Amino acid sequence: EPEVTQTPSHQVTQMGQEVILRCVPISNHLYFYWYRQILGQKVEFLVSFYNNEISEKSEIFDDQFSVERPDGSNFTLKIRSTKLEDSAMYFCASSDLAGGGYGYTFGSGTRLTVV
Amino acid sequence: AQSVTQLGSHVSVSEGALVLLRCNYSSSVPPYLFWYVQYPNQGLQLLLKYTTGATLVKGINGFEAEFKKSETSFHLTKPSAHMSDAAEYFCAVSTYNNNDMRFGAGTRLTVKP
Secondary structure, three states, rough: OOOOOEOOEEEEEOOOOOEEHHHHEHHHHOEEEEEEOOOOOOEEEEEEEEEOOOEEOOOOOOEEEEEOOOOOOOOEEEEOOOHHHOOOEEEEEEEOOOHHHOOOOOOOOOEEEEO | EEEEEEEEEEEEEOOOEEEEEEEEOOOOOEEEEEEEEEOOOEEEEEEEEEOOOOEEEOHOOOHHEEHHHHOOEEEEEEOOOOOHHEEEEEEEEEEEEOOOOOOOOEEEEEOOO
């Protein structure tokens, strides 16, 4: 069964450093998403991406965040200057229909720890 | 924007007992509704979904859910709990005209022997 692949599975970074989280969505999917889950809390929407541009973003997705699909395969989330409160599990997802009518397929996540 | 509320952050049942996890949604247009399961240290796995058509939907692992528009609910049930069902369950909502699926706070299901 097709999978969404995320790398790395764990990342530890110093506060103020830039991090890039990488995702390879399912190849024929057109819609891409990033979510985060702070330990023990709910899954929060960050951003959705379609046709090489952001289609929706939440209030969490401020200027320190950016997304990119650099090569038609990877989908990345960049955090420019990490803060302690950015420590969370970050999930990438993809879908083949607007609104996720068939559901989103999620990756296994990247656990980001900011120290 | 659409939202979901999951009643009960923790539910504990005995093995073999009925599982009922509650979800209510809010949406200004017809919703798409989903249940996801998350096992410890893993990602989110789709259990089942409702988009249109039959309001009783069946998913994996013996789970099912019923869309009730009049009650704005999409509760998840399973007739007989198994130890392997212990996990975190998330209800989620999206709509045909947006790309920001929103999740509930989650319900942790514990299954006692």
